Structures are given as C-alpha cells and as structure tokens.
Amino acid sequence: xxxxxxxxFILFFAGISLVSCLGDLDTMPLDDNQLVSEKVYQTxxxxxxxxxxxxxxxxxxxxxxxxxxxxxxxxANEGYSGYVRLLFYLQELSTDNFLMPSSSNGLxxxxxxxxxxxxxxxxxWTYQRLYMSIAYCNELLRECTxxxxxxxxxxxxxKDDYVSYRAEARFIRAYCYSMLCDLxxxxxxxxxxxxxxxxxxxxxxxxxxxFAESELLAIENELKAPGSNEYGRVDRxxxxxxxxxxxxxxxxxxxxxxxxxxxxxxxxxIADGHxxxxxxxxxxFLADNNTCKEIIWxxxxxxxxxxxxxxxxxxxxxxxxxxxxxxxxTGVGSxxxxxxxxxxxxxxxxxxxxxxxxxxxxxxxxxxxxxxxFMTALxxxxxDTWDVNMDMTSTFTCGYGYIKWRNVTKEDELCPSGDAYTSxxxxxxxxxxxxxxxxxxxxxxxxxxxSEALGYVNEVRTRAYMSxxxxxxxxxxDVSGEITANExxxxxxxxxRQKELASELTRxxxxxxxxxxxxxxxxxxxxxxxxxxxxxxxxNLFPIPESELTNNxxxxxxxxxxxxx
Numbered sequence: 373x374x375x376x377x378x379x380x381f382i383l384f385f386a387g388i389s390l391v392s393c394l395g396d397l398d399t400m401p402l403d404d405n406q407l408v409s410e411k412v413y414q415t416x417x418x419x420x421x422x423x424x425x426x427x428x429x430x431x432x433x434x435x436x437x438x439x440x441x442x443x444x445x446x447x448a449n450e451g452y453s454g455y456v457r458l459l460f461y462l463q464e465l466s467t468d469n470f471l472m473p474s475s476s477n478g479l480x481x482x483x484x485x486x487x488x489x490x491x492x493x494x495x496x497w498t499y500q501r502l503y504m505s506i507a508y509c510n511e512l513l514r515e516c517t518x519x520x521x522x523x524x525x526x527x528x529x530x531k532d533d534y535v536s537y538r539a540e541a542r543f544i545r546a547y548c549y550s551m552l553c554d555l556x557x558x559x560x561x562x563x564x565x566x567x568x569x570x571x572x573x574x575x576x577x578x579x580x581x582x583f584a585e586s587e588l589l590a591i592e593n594e595l596k597a598p599g600s601n602e603y604g605r606v607d608r609x610x611x612x613x614x615x616x617x618x619x620x621x622x623x624x625x626x627x628x629x630x631x632x633x634x635x636x637x638x639x640x641x642i643a644d645g646h647x648x649x650x651x652x653x654x655x656x657f658l659a660d661n662n663t664c665k666e667i668i669w670x671x672x673x674x675x676x677x678x679x680x681x682x683x684x685x686x687x688x689x690x691x692x693x694x695x696x697x698x699x700x701x702t703g704v705g706s707x708x709x710x711x712x713x714x715x716x717x718x719x720x721x722x723x724x725x726x727x728x729x730x731x732x733x734x735x736x737x738x739x740x741x742x743x744x745x746f747m748t749a750l751x752x753x754x755x756d757t758w759d760v761n762m763d764m765t766s767t768f769t770c771g772y773g774y775i776k777w778r779n780v781t782k783e784d785e786l787c788p789s790g791d792a793y794t795s796x797x798x799x800x801x802x803x804x805x806x807x808x809x810x811x812x813x814x815x816x817x818x819x820x821x822x823s824e825a826l827g828y829v830n831e832v833r834t835r836a837y838m839s840x841x842x843x844x845x846x847x848x849x850d851v852s853g854e855i856t857a858n859e860x861x862x863x864x865x866x867x868x869r870q871k872e873l874a875s876e877l878t879r880x881x882x883x884x885x886x887x888x889x890x891x892x893x894x895x896x897x898x899x900x901x902x903x904x905x906x907x908x909x910x911x912n913l914f915p916i917p918e919s920e921l922t923n924n925x926x927x928x929x930x931x932x933x934x935x936x937x
Contacts, residue, residue: 431671454682467879468717468895484900489915496917509545513564539594546587599646635818638810670797675789684796700734703779713771747773
C-alpha cells in the first residue's frame with residue numbers, strides 16, 4: 373500500500389468546496405460557504421490536510437475524484453483541467469513530440485502554435501491551476517506560524533513538523549512560480565502577506581525567477597534530509613533539482629548565464645545517491661513505480677483513492693485505443709480513448725529497427741534502446757500523421773502510438789485497484805534528467821570536464837540499452853549505447869533528451885533553450901502546415917489570459933499578443 377500524503381487530502385477535504393476565482397486567489401480556500409480557519413486548523417490533521425492539498429492540486433482536479441463534477445476550477449472541463457494534463461498540451465503537444473488533432477478547448481491552436489490570449493482554454497486553465505496551487509501554499513503559510521500554533525494549543529504537537537511543513541509549501545510555491553516564469557514570463561506576484569483586496573503587482577520575469585530562486589536557497593536546509601521524507605513529499609534533493617533546472621534555463625528566461633550553478637546543483641542531485649537511476653527505464657512508468665528509486669518527486673495517483681482523468685490516466689488512455697489491449701497489456705482494458713500519436717520527428721529520433729512493435733516481445737526486450745516504445749502493429753498503421761489526401765486526420769492509425777506508460781506492474785499484472793483509473797505516479801522530477809542537465813551545463817561552459825559530460829550521457833544511454841551493469845537475463849544487452857567524445861555535442865544532447873524524456877513535460881522548454889522552437893526547426897503541423905513552418909518568436913511565451921487582463925487592467929501583455937483596450 374502506498375503511504376502517501378495525498379490520501380489524507382481526500383479524507384480531510386471531502387465536502388469542502390475549493391472553487392477558483394482569480395480575484396480571490398490569495399485568500400483561498402476559505403470563504404463564507406466553507407469551513408472557517410479556526411475549525412480547519414484545530415488539529416494537526418487539519419494542517420496535514422492543507423499541505424496535502426498543496427501537493428494534490430498538481431495532479432487531482434476536484435473533491436470527488438475522477439470526473440466527479442466538483443472540480444477545482446470553476447467553468448473548466450474537469451477532465452481537461454488537471455495540471456499534468458494541461459502541461460502536456462503546452463509542453464508536448466506544441467512541439468515535435470506528439471499529435472492530438474482535437475479542436476476542443478484550444479488544443480488545435482496549441483498543436484499549430486497559433487494561440488492567442490483568448491482562443492485556447494487550456495492555456496488559461498494552466499495559468500489558473502498554477503495560481504490555485506500558489507493560493508493553497510499561501511493559505512498554509514499564513515496559518516502555520518509559531519504564533520498561531522501557540523494560540524491554538526498545537527505547538528508542542530507540531531513543533532517538530534512545523535519547519536518542514538512550511539518549507540514544503542514554499543517549495544511547491546517556488547515550483548509554481550518557476551513554471552509561470554517559463555510559460556508566461558512576467559506575471560502577478562502574490563504571497564501569504566498579500567491583502568484580501570490588494571491588486572497583485574506584476575513582477576518582471578527576472579523578479580519572478582529571483583523570488584523562486586531565493587525561496588529555494590532559503591529553505592534548502594529546512595526541507596527534510598535526502599531520502600527521509602515520506603513518499604510523495606519533497607526533500608532537499610527536489611530543491612537542488614529545481615535550482616538546476618532554473619539555472620539551466622536562466623540564459624533564456626532572464627538573459628543571465630548560470631550554467632555553472634546549474635552544473636553544481638545537478639551534480640549534487642547525482643552525487644547524493646538517494647535517487648539512483650532505475651535499473652530498467654521501462655519500470656519508471658508502471659503502476660508500481662512507487663518502488664522506483666529514481667523518482668525524486670512523484671505526483672501520486674491511485675486507481676481507487678486518488679482518481680483523476682487528468683493525471684497518468686490521461687497518459688495511458690489518450691495514448692492507446694481499445695484494440696491495443698489485445699496486442700499487449702495496457703492496464704486499462706478497452707477504455708483507451710485513441711487520441712495521442714507520436715509525431716514523425718519523435719519516431720525518427722530512434723533507430724528504425726528499434727521502433728517496430730513485436731507482438732511476441734511486447735516489452736521490447738529485443739530492442740537495442742528500450743526507450744523506443746511505440747505501437748506500430750494496428751491494421752493499416754503508418755508513421756505519417758496525415759491521411760492519403762495529406763490532411764490532418766483523427767484516424768488513430770495515422771501515426772504510431774507511444775506506449776511507455778502502462779497501468780500494470782513489473783510482473784505485467786493489473787494492480788489491485790483495477791483498470792478504471794491508473795495507479796501510475798507521475799515522475800515530475802527524476803535523476804536521469806539531472807545527468808543530462810549536468811552534461812549540458814558542461815557543454816555550455818560550466819567547469820566540469822568533457823569526459824565527465826560524456827560519462828553522464830553514457831550512463832543514461834547504457835541504462836537505456838540495458839548493457840553493462842544494467843544487463844538483465846532475457847533482455848538484449850549486446851549493444852552498449854555508449855558514444856564517443858566526438859559524437860557528443862548540443863545537437864546530440866537535444867535528441868537524447870527527446871528520447872529519454874518524451875511526454876515528461878520538458879520538450880517545449882528544451883527546444884526554446886536550444887533555439888529550435890519557433891524558427892529553423894520544423895515538425896508535423898507546426899504553423900498548421902503538414903511538414904511544419906516557422907512561426908513568430910512571440911510563441912516562445914504564452915500570453916497572459918484575456919480573462920486575467922480584464923480582471924486586472926494594470927497587467928502588461930507579452931510582446932506580440934493583442935492588447936485589450
């Protein structure tokens with residue numbers, strides 16, 4: 373049984389309405405129709421429940437589980453409105469990785485890089501979701517003070533947890549601000565001290581970056597020691613990882629070279645040793661991945677007690693159709709939606725002989741690179757994501773499926789929670805990314821050696837090929853996957869990140885950092901063209917949603933987007 377904080381959230385917040393209103397984000401989740409603070413915070417369990425909501429807000433969508441009709445975001449389709457599903461649309465669908473041809477809620481605009489401030493609900497919901505999570509964190513930070521704990525008679529019971537509760541809330545808030553910095557740039561700033569009627573001030577992108585950075589540095593030693601927190605909660609390694617990611621992108625985000633800092637913190641993640649690379653890449657994405665040591669920060673799902681159509685349930689069901697369960701064990705039976713397909717560019721990143729699906733080898737044990745997890749065996753299935761008339765199509769067999777997410781255990785068995793909802797935890801941070809970040813930082817000028825960078829990349833590739841120390845009986849291991857120093861450059865590393873991290877919500881950020889997002893690097897349906905075409909550089913940022921500009925007329929829209937008069 374998974375020992376996770378998210379379960380306490382479900383029990384504690386049952387019956388509490390937590391509906392988003394942008395004008396009240398800094399005061400949520402309490403209002404006249406909800407439990408008052410003094411009742412919520414009478415017990416330690418109450419505080420734990422609020423902290424749990426801070427975590428759960430990144431993977432669950434409401435109060436009833438699944439699509440129960442009591443969603444967090446008012447007016448949003450609950451199935452669409454979960455954070456990791458929304459981020460897929462912004463970070464993966466808009467790139468060279470995946471196709472989902474639906475036109476609903478602005479998905480086609482994301483696919484084609486043709487969005488604006490009002491034509492893509494999924495962009496607005498992502499913005500709202502991040503601020504909702506910030507609001508929960510601010511709520512806990514307002515109430516979890518020594519003074520309030522003393523006045524409520526809880527200090528003696530909570531004094532050992534008080535520091536880590538606050539540090540974890542500050543970490544989640546810093547993460548949310550880092551993502552707002554990445555996606556939207558200059559955004560409003562709210563914290564636990566923002567007044568109820570105060571109009572939030574818009575910070576510059578640099579100010580948002582520096583706030584998140586300062587928070588992470590301040591709480592480094594207040595987060596629990598590496599490996600000492602309960603599953604699903606963060607520790608110091610997560611803080612180091614997030615700093616490494618922010619520093620790696622600092623040149624893009626704030627025009628400052630922080631590659632040395634990126635290298636330093638990525639190496640701290642690697643050297644700490646509490647989150648070693650998994651022995652088998654494929655096991656990171658299964659229903660029992662709570663046993664996977666590589667995952668630094670999992671967003672926890674459970675098919676019975678933490679249900680969501682917006683979490684990993686989406687990453688299995690949207691990527692498969694019903695007939696695929698007859699070819700291999702998807703873990704969702706015939707419930708596949710048949711939505712998402714791999715773009716040609718993702719397929720072509722792998723060796724052609726690794727791509728094809730073999731019904732006698734459904735795990736791909738005979739492939740060189742075990743990351744090449746594609747479905748190619750459906751009747752009349754082709755690699756191209758267009759039909760015979762060269763048009764975009766919803767036909768699922770126009771394009772290969774991507775099947776690394778499976779709702780089964782390492783033993784290829786359905787987990788006890790069944791196949792209605794998935795039990796795969798989403799690996800938001802994992803160690804292989806730190807290896808690749810460290811290597812990239814060196815290639816961009818950090819003071820590590822070239823041989824060190826090569827070693828980091830080859831470690832990830834050796835695991836992918838399951839050779840050397842990663843070899844396992846019954847699995848092909850005759851090709852090492854290692855490359856030579858002459859082969860390692862930034863272009864190679866960008867492709868390696870694509871193969872290692874496809875669908876894990878990093879691709880748009882990576883392409884922008886490498887200068888290959890808007891121009892000079894095209895893929896299926898970019899700019900609405902079958903083979904892709906360049907787009908305006910304004911698409912390196914998403915627009916501040918029109919609804920937010922209406923509510924707060926002091927905000928300045930990102931360059932290139934229509935300004936509301």
